[in-house]
Amino acid sequence: MASYVEGGKDYNRDMNYIGDRITQDGRDGWPVQAGRYRLIAARACPWANRTLIVRRLLGLEDAISLGLCGPTHDVRSWTFDLDPGGVDPVLGYERLQQAYFARYPDYPRGITVPAIVDIPTKAVVTNDFPTITVDFETEWTDFHRDGAPDLYPDKLRDEIEEVAHRVFTEVNNGVYRCGFAGSQEAYDSAYDRLFTALDWLEERLSEQRYLVGDTITEADVRLFTTLARFDPVYHGHFKCNRNKLDEMPALWGYARDLFQTPGFGDTIDFVQIKRHYYVVHSDINPTGIVPKGPDLSNWLTPHHREQLGGRPFGDGTPPGPPVPAEVVPAGHTPLPA
Structure with a gap:
């Protein structure tokens, strides 16, 4: 397994991704085209979880197919061990690494999810997770379902990006800076920054139902995937233990509100999430033991967030049930079958 902690140092995420965009005008050579691309994700990964939520909310299942990797991986690559024979049925690959090498034979960086693969060439197009969901929202509009919500409205984009930037640096990536800190000093600094941001969010969400405006936006998707993993993983495994999420009333109510909203909780696989972190990060958890707790049935308790007003989907409608597959x-998941 790979080593995630570098002794004596802060954790710095490598943000150099394949930056190609799939757009209506095809300016990067990748035009929007239904059936051409395959989203490769893993339910365990918070960055990939964003794409699963947005794809569901917008109804892009028929336009963009989905391949799911298993919750664990080795130093080389995520693998398709959930599929029969351990092979993705569309790409014919055992490892996501093969799609990267099909385009860049000497690809030097980590093999990450989410990734979008061009099915005709079986080569990766992009793994730039911050732009993948934005492009789903703005470039794939011809294939949105009837009633799809506007997750990235023009008038709110500046505020969405401002809020999402702080959420990313201090919370989404902040939990990793705690967990992968290589010194006490690095950990202490990361811990303080994380909980300063969570306190800011607690205050913000005590007065409004959603992060920006009165409907669900891209900003909520980005925060939710970290909150869903907080008590099961980050509190213990990453030592983010000032308090649990369920001890922060506004954030906990907000997280449950979203979890119980179609398109959010029905993408969350707590078994895979715990298995990923506790097994893959062997330098943090060398025994590989996956904890049995916490009790997750509390995700279904009443949240009462509707008292703050707001309309989850604005002028749109909820997505239908997930595709059976x-x-x-x-x-x-604690959600009923």
Whole structure:
């Protein structure tokens, strides 16, 4: 397994991704085209989880197919061990690494999810997770379902990006800076920054139902995937333990509100999430033991956030049930079957 902690140092995420965009005008050589691309994700990964949520909310299942990697991987690559024979049925690959090498034979960086693969060439197009969901929202509009919400409205984009920037640096990536800190000093600094940001969010969300405006936006998707992993993983495994999420009333109510909203909780696989972190990060958890707790049934308790007003989907409608092949397995989620 790879080493995630570098002794004596802060954790710095490598943000150099393949920056190609799939757009209506095809300016990077990749035009929007239904059926041409395959989203490769893993339910365990918070960055990939964003794409699963947005794809569901917008109804892009028929336009962009989905391949799911298993929750664990080795130093080389995520693998398709959930599929029969361990092979993705569309790409014919055992490892996501093969799609990267099909385009860049000497690709030097980590093999990450989410990734979008061009099916005709079986080569990776992009793994730039911050732009993948934005492009789903703005470039794939011809294939949105009837009633799809506007997750990236023009009038709110500046505020969405401002809020999302702080959420990313201090919370989404902040938990990793705690967990992968290589010194006490680095950990202490990361811990303080994380909980300063969570306190800011607690205050913000005590007065409004969603992060920006009165409907669900891209900003909410980005925060939710970290909150869903906080008590099961980050509190213990990453030592983010000033308090649990369920001890922060506004954030906990907000997280439950979203979890119980179609398109959010039905993408969450708590079994895979815990298995990923506790098994893959062997330098943090060398025994590989996956904890049995916490009790996750509290995700279904009433949140009362509707009292703050707001309309989850604005002028749109909720998505329908998940595609049968994409339903989270029974026992992996507290949601009823």
